[in-house]
Amino acid sequence: MSRIKVLIVEDDEVTAMNLKMSLEKQGYDVVSLADNATTARNKIKIYNPDIALIDIGLQKSSDGIELAQYIRDKNPLPFIYLTAHSDNDMLAKAKKTEPYGYIVKPFDPVNLHTTIQMALYRFKEEKKRSADLDELKSSQEHLEKLVFAKKLSDKPIVEFGDGYRHDTGLGETYYQGKVIKLTKKENAFIRLLVAQLGTVVDFEQAINYVWETKGATDNSVRTLVWRLRNKLPTDVIKNASGVGYYLED
Secondary structure (H helix, E strand, C coil): CCCCEEEEECCCHHHHHHHHHHHHHCCCEEEEEECCHHHHHHHHHHHCCCEEEEECCHHHCCHHHHHHHHHHHHCCCCEEEEECCCCHHHHHHHHCCCCCCEEECCCCHHHHHHHHHHHHHHHHHHHHHHHHHHHHHHHHHHHHHHHHHHHHCCCCEEEECCCEEEECCCCEEEECCEECCCCHHHHHHHHHHHHCCCCCEEHHHHHHHHCCCCCCCHHHHHHHHHHHHHHCCCCCEEECCCCEEEECC
């Protein structure tokens, strides 16, 4: 298993060396030291560290905060502030960069290790959530294209079941010429079923399309279908043996 690569950005040479020795004793790989933001930027590009420890008050200024903002904007990686300051204005600026932790100087080796591990875990979870959201967005875009294709087809009025019609332009569903009043989620689900008429809409597709935020489950879909069936005059929504649902053609 590869060791965690750490970049130390600290302009006090004694503190920097103490940090380096402490981290190396705990099994970390200190890839480099930097005493200013410009050098740190270059070393981030060269060494690609897993995490950076940054002194808030580099060169007795807010240079460390500016470096942290650069990392947020250009080279996403977790960073932890090193601070001996109680300056409220500087701390307020530091908070805006959303650090992954703070270590107060003089540091405690155990606290140092714990803070780094928590920062790495939080960063990993953030990346995972971001990837999940990207996947969800991609799935939603695919389903929207299916719906849009129906709207542009030669048949903007889609018939299904016995006496049902769905107007893809208006987004309304009718039974024997009378509009059926549906909620936003119910209407979205019908729209999805119509877009995939002839195929099964599985639970994951329904969740991704109907619910814009996380938290919905297979049971959420089942509850939605139960409510829909109570509103529809006939049993036009069919089960697909635990996989999902489809419309009676």
